[in-house]
Amino acid sequence: MRLELACHQGIGPKVEGKALVSADNFSARYDLDRLQGIFSRPEHALFGQSYVGKVLVCNTAKGGVATAWMLHEMASRGMAPKAILFNHANTILAQGAALADMALCDRFADGDITKLIETGDHVTVDPGRGIVLVERSG
Amino acid sequence: MRLTDEERAMLAGERGEPRRWAMDHMLKVGAMFDAEDFVPVAQAHMMVDPESVGEAGVRFLEGLAAHNEADRRVAVPMITDPRGVDLNHYRPLGQTEAMADLERRTIKALTRLGILMTNTCINYQTIMPPVMGEHMAYGDTGVVIYCNSVCGARSNFEGGPSALAAGLTGRTPRYGLHLDENRRATRRFIVRHQPRGLVEWGALGAIVGRLAGSYWEVPVIEGIETVPGSDELKHLGAAMASFGSTPLFHLVGITPEAPTLDAVGGTALAAHEITEADFASLTASYGSKGDPVDVVVFAAPQLSLVEMQRVADLVAGHQRYPETAMLVCTSPAVYADATRLGLVDTIEAFGAKVLEGTCFYNQYAREIGEANGWTRLLSNSAKIVNILGGYGYQPALRSAEDCVRAARTGRIP
Missing domain, CATH: 3.30.499.10 (Aconitase, domain 3)
Structure with missing residues (x-):
């Protein structure tokens, strides 16, 4: 199966990777053990899972401003997601993606992105064109 | 552009x-x-x-x-x-x-x-x-x-x-x-329980923030019967921003852009009532009576001079329980005044430590928790208990009075 999803113009380079999806919200400060590269907040739907090198798909950004630095710090150690997709980003995630040169997109024309993509899908994110390509085997 | x-x-x-x-x-x-x-x-x-x-x-x-x-x-x-x-x-x-x-x-x-x-x-x-x-x-x-x-x-x-x-x-x-256009209300709340103390102002912020749940939602709140002070609004806002990533709220008849509900476009919005049960439910999710406490934290936001005096009054003449640490975070400006006025001495004579120019959650909270064996943390800040769950803590939320009692006895009263 192959899906082409249109979204708002995003930030960062064109990348591809495996999707890690939850309908939960996201903050690098609140939810992650950034040294281990896993979700560490027990209440988070992705608790215990590694986000490193993944196309992370969440509902929206939550919490404070720290993520704007943290994405850059995580990327510098090769311990960051490849891209983040949201239904709605907030200002902090956009600013963080800009500094980290990380792909970030939101506002998808076809509805809830956390339902349109499944964990394990192969996803190509093209922020400049506002296009996300989803390929699902089987 | x-x-x-x-x-x-x-x-x-x-x-x-x-x-x-x-x-x-x-x-x-x-x-x-x-x-x-x-x-x-x-x-x-x-x-x-x-x-x-x-x-x-x-x-x-x-x-x-x-x-x-x-x-x-x-x-x-x-x-x-x-x-x-x-x-x-x-x-x-x-x-x-x-x-x-x-x-x-x-x-x-x-x-x-x-x-x-x-x-x-x-x-x-x-x-x-x-x-x-x-x-x-x-x-x-x-x-x-x-x-x-x-x-x-x-x-x-x-x-x-x-x-x-x-x-x-x-x-x-x-x-x-x-x-x-982005400052007009999108969510309407009616408060049926008047917040008491900073902890309940924070709790109200947590409840509203969790329900609003996005940077792009603007809550308008009705039903507040008295004008809250700066510290109360500080805890309300800090918790709302933490739980909801919310950057703006209006209190009808209190905050400057909302002299009336209509002024922020709120009259057509469906109202969600917030009751005493919502407050009780939030607090109950953060700690239980009798739970041991490793560290009591007053921070997030940093304490104003008025809050510093309140903490000093609560601890004066008492001694900290030896197994329970207590930290108080304030700004350099307040620290200087609180030192001059003897408040820092009073708080530290109790056995607490006042930190200058830091805030607990952004000072390597995971590492200092591990170094000191702190997991069970108690605070009157709804913001800090929200953040620290992801840092390996079991956070609890109570009033400033109960926080000081816990620092004296080692357990949540």
Whole structure:
């Protein structure tokens, strides 16, 4: 199966990777053990899972401003997601993606992105064109 | 985006590399949010604790700071959020020399950029509150929500890099809360239980923030029967911003943009009632009577002078339980006054420690928890209990009075 999803113009380079999806919200400060590269907040739907090198798909950004630095710090150690997709980003995630040169997109024309993509899908994110390509085997 | 001649010159590098980087950064962010132009800002305020910034971020700041003075100095007054290391008290917390060194390098770089090291998240109580309608580039969500909601200023959440870009150029992309249309209410709440004490003002913020749940929602709240003070609004806003990533709220008849429900477009919105049961349910999810407590924390936001006096009054004449630590975080400005007035001595005679210019959750909370064996943390800040769940703590939320009782007995009363 192959899906082409249109979204708002995003930030960062064109990348591809495996999707890690939850309908939960996201903050690098609140939810992650950034040294281990896993979700560490027990209440988070992705608790215990590694986000490193993944196309992370969440509902929206939550919490404070720290993520704007943290994405850059995580990327510098090769311990960051490849891209983040949201239904709605907030200002902090956009600013963080800009500094980290990380792909970030939101506002998808076809509805809830956390339902349109499944964990394990192969996803190509093209922020400049506002296009996300989803390929699902089987 | 439409650029002025000056903005084009900065983008072309004619005003130095730091300002070229700043314009490039802000254009990327502005494009994502469909900004049409830039708006001048009066001040910038930067979250830049070393835990978040890391080695890579410090190197980035040192790179900017290495430019000549004309190119590197910020263009508008720029101040800082709490530090991650109190350089007068870090070894006893289990913070390392590597953490302190990162802090020292950060301070050195920021000072070279002309940034005032205020180290505070209560600048609206201690440095210079903004004026209604003033455009700002504030970091720290608690600062943004207070200044937008209580003062009527206009700021988005600015992460450290974007706040710095605004400081270097004196402007920010005009999107989000700089625009009238994004300041109108989108969610309506009616409060049926009057908050009592700072902990319940924070709890109300947590309840509303969790229900609003997005940067792009603006809660309007009816039913508050008395005018809350600055510390109450501080805890309301800080918790709402933490639980909901919410940057603006209106209190009908209290905050300046909402003299009436209609003034913020709230009359057509369906109302959600918040009852005493909602408060009880929130508190019950954070700790139970009799639970042991490893550390009591007064922080997030930093304490005002009035809160410092309240804590001093509660602890005066008592002694801390030896197995339960207690930390109090305040700004350098308040710390100086509280020292002069004897409040720091009173709090420390109890056996607590007052930290200057830091806030607990952004000072390597995971590492200091592990170094000291702290997992069961008690606070009267709804914001801090929300954050610390992801840092390996089991956080509990109670009033300031109960926090001090727990610090005396080792258990939640």
